Amino acid sequence: MVAVAGVVVVVVGDSFSLSPSSSSSAWQTRRKFLFLLDMLLACRLFSLWLSPTTASSFLSNRNRIEHQQQSSMSCLSPSTVFLSPISSISKVTIEEEWVSTSLKSPKTKNQLKTLHAHIIKTGLTRNDLVFGQLFLCCSISNSMQYARQIFDGIDDPKLFFYNAMIKGYSQNGAYDEALQLYSLMRFRAITCDSFTFPVVLRSVSSLGKVDVGKELHGLVMKMGCGSRVIVQTSLIDMYCACGLSNYGRYVFDAVSEKDVICWNTMISGYIKCGEYSSAQELFDRMPVRNISSWNTIVDMYCKRGKLERARSLFDEMPERDVISWNALISGYVKTGESEAMRRVFDEMPQKNVVSWNVMITCYVHNGHFMEALELFRMMLVSDVKPNEVTVVGVLPACAHLGALDLGQWVHAYIDRNRVKMDVYVNTALIDMYGKCGSVEDAKRVFNNAVVRDTFLCSTMIEVLGTHGKADEAFLIFDYMRREGIKPNDVTFVGLLKACSHVGLVDTGMKYFQMMNKEFKLMPKVEHYGCVVDLLGRAGHIEEAHELIKNMPMDPHPIVWGTLLSACRIHGNVKLAEEVAVRLIELEPHSCGNYVLLSNIYSKAGRWTEAAKLRRKMKEKGVMKKPGCSSIEVNSVVSEFFAGDRTHPQCKAIYETLDQIIARLKAEGYTPCTSSVLHDVDVDEKEQVLLHHSEKLAVAFGLISTDHKTPIRIVKNLRICDDCHLFMKMISTYYSRQIIVRDCSRFHHFTDGSCSCSDYW
DNA sequence: TTAGGGTTAG
Incomplete structure (x- = not known):
């Protein structure tokens, strides 16, 4: 309690006054009080959070400094050292140095609290610089909320604190908050300085709020900051970011002493506005270029896919840094020259995190x-x-x-x-x-x-929809509306898919209409595709067909393919033939259409047509896309193709599969050979079917994982009827949960049934 | 003042 009381004295003595004279409201006082309690607790915990390394470096640093000071004051006795006024100044310097060093690296929320408590305890709150550093430390620690808490606790904050806070918000991408704080500052009649404008203008640039930018320009002139090159450069950047390069150029031309940053900003501005020749022209006229000027212009050509020009400029550069190399790699990414990209990556003298990121992202995108x-x-x-x-x-x-x-x-x-x-x-x-x-x-x-933004929520909706959890997907959508998170076209694709997977036709149609009515989003071909799927799967095939005929845009082959798929589910051979003919005309070399129609013929027992179609495929040289299933066991991903015998555990996998088949046949399983495309006899068809890639993967899963682990399989095509039945039976007779992701949705097999309710 | 990132129809 003594320690706590001691801290209270320090705190009350500073700007966190709790005195009755304080003008704060009762609510603010209570908030400050709670905040103080938090601080006091943090003060008490101060010695606990330091990691052994930090603590030892702190102690050695402190010992070193104290040793130096004691050496310089060696004529004094130890007691004199601690009692003399000089020593107290020196103590502050030690604290200041340590606190400043600590504030340079990111901290957790608790570490920030403890550091803040230490600042209060040692009286460093009187030091504006330390407080500014604390705000910036919050900024690099992604803890602007905490910074704001401190800021709101200060009575009558100085301009310096506003600038630090706005900068922190801007660095964290919280541009709205930065502008709101700037408005508050203006409302409180705090006068800006030349440090305020660049940070506020950066937020304006990022938000593209040109009207606010113009107001700021006026204020800059009124305040007499209009001739400062840093402010002028920020204005150029702001105008160009808002698409007004001519305004930017107007400011640029008026700069009397242009530095290289000002030139670079104007060049980047032209590039942002797509005015590439003006950028090149200005680059040619530059009196002095630095490495950024070169990087900017090389990157411009890389981004436009003009690799030859980029490469010749790259070779011409007086010096290169890692950014120059990364720009070149990105250029090769853009043109799809992956070998050249890899060569540049391997030969670059020094790689940084961006170099690796560009390469990894490129591989994934391809x-x-x-x-x-x-x-x-x-x-x-x-x-x-x-x-x-x-x-x-x-x-x-x-x-x-x-x-x-x-x-x-x-x-x-x-x-x-x-x-x-x-x-x-x-x-x-x-x-x-x-x-x-x-x-x-x-x-x-x-x-x-x-x-949680539109992308994050849309992704969640998509995930829930694909897993057949439509109701939960709708809840996320309700949440978005409540929170004012604007849905986009992808959000509606997710919602329509969710409806389609569970057969909620009316709800789906409601969302389809809502897109335009409520959110002014024009449905795209993807949305029409979803609705065709929604209607078609539910058996409203004619309606789906009508919708395609009346679509405001040309139907993509995928839309026809969706209808064909619906025809397969509902055995509508007549329409399937019509659709397939059209599809085969549109995509003569896509195997999926032939496979679907052939399956429809086979299912209807029309073997002659099926054989004719297979001949046509052969004549046109259309190859069936091989089915491939992957399964991850102990972080190693194994891929299987139908009849694959390349896996190291091939023998055991086939033996297990034979045992499973025998057991399931004893339980009543009959292979459904109608889904096999090959022109072979029934026995051979059965062999092909029983060695489908997902069956091999499930056999491998059974022998390599314990019985409690769900078996997760990813299939590149749609799971066939036979494999779907096979998985359901395994889930019963082997008491295993099996999760199959096919190219369209998820199937969770448990106790003999599937989460898709056989509706896929 | 210069480089890298997320969701989508069969």
Whole structure:
């Protein structure tokens, strides 16, 4: 209690006054009081949070400084040292140095509290610089809420604090908050200075609020800051970011002493506005260029896919840094020259986190997921630490491969290494968990996310819809409306898919109409595709057909394919033939259409037509896309094709599969050979069917995992009728949960039934 | 003043 009371004295003596004379409202007082209690607790805990390394470096630093001071004052006795006024100044200097050093690196919320408490305890609150550093430390720690709490506790904050807070908001991408605080500052009649304008203008640029920018321009002139090059440069940037390069140029031409940053900003501004020749012209006229000028212009050509020009400028550069190299790699990404890209990556003298990120993201975007993961593994053993952009690159690779173990490992890595959990990371995590079949984990990430935007919510809706949890998807949509999170076209694709998977025709139609009526979103071909699916699956095939005929845009082959699929489900051979003919005309080399029609013929027992179609496929050289199933066991992803015998445990897999088949046949399983396309006899058809890739994967899953672990399989095509039945039976007779992700949706098999209720 | 990131129809 004594220690606590001691702190109260310090605190009351500073700006956190609780005196009755304070003008704060009762609510504010209570809030400050609670805040103080928090602080007091943190003061008491001060000695507890230091990690052994931090503590020892603090102590050695302090000992070193104290030793130096004591040496310089060696003529004095120890007691004189601690009693003399000089010594008290020196003590503050020691604290100041230590606090300043500590505030330079990111901190957790508790560490921030403790540091803040220490600042209060040692009287450093009187030092504006330290307070400014504390705000900026909150900023780099992504804790602007905490900074605001401190800021709101200060009576009559000085301009310096406003500037630091606005800068912090801007650095954290909280541009709205930055502008709101700026408005509050103006409302309180605080006069701006030349430090205020650049940070406020940056927020204006990011939000594209040109009207606010123009007002600020007026104020700049009124305040007499209009001739300061930093402010003028910020104005140029603001105008160009808002698409007004001519205004930017007007300001630029009026700058009497242009520095290289001012030139670079105008060049970047032209590039932002798509005025590439003006950018090149200005670059040619530059009196002095720095490395950024070169990088900007090289990057411009890379982004436009003009690699030859970019490469010649790159070769011409007087010096290069890692940014120059990264720009070149990105250029090769853009043109799709992956070998050249890899060559540049391998030969660059020094790689940083961006170099790795560009490479990983490029592999993922081009569908080379295994290569992306391999590169990530290489990065982990290199001297470059992955960051939030890296994980956003890697997680989709895990998602596509259905590699849950690996995805979970990445999630744990994020937690362990305090990788910034921003809205991009959370979206990628939700998507990964969803695509890997772990909808509960996806929901957990959603619930814990601090920021929820349109992308994050749309991803959650998509995940729930794909897993057949339409009701929960609708709840997320309701949440978006309540919170004012604007849905976009992708949100509605997710909602329509959710309806389609469970056959909620009326609800789906309601969302389809709501798009335009309530949210002014014009339905795209994707939405029409979803509605065709919604109607077609539910058996309203004619309505679906009518919708295609009356669509305001040309129907994409996918839309016809959707109708064909509906014809297969409902055995509508007549319409299927008509649709397939049209489709085969549109996409003569796409195997899926032939396969679907052939399956429809086979199911209807029209073997002659099926054989004729197969001949046509042969003549046209159309190859059936091989079915491929992947399964992850102990973080290793194994891929299987039908009849595949390349797996190291091939013998055991086939033996297990034979045993499963025998057991299931004894329980009444009869292979459904009508879904086999090949022109072979029934026995052979059965052989083909029984060695489908997902059956091999499930056999491998059964022998490699314990009985409590769900077996997760990812299939590149739609699961066939026979495999669907097979999985249901395994889930009963082997008491195993099986989760299959096919190219359209998830199937959770438990106790003999599937989450799709055979509606797929 | 210069480089890298998330959701989508069969």
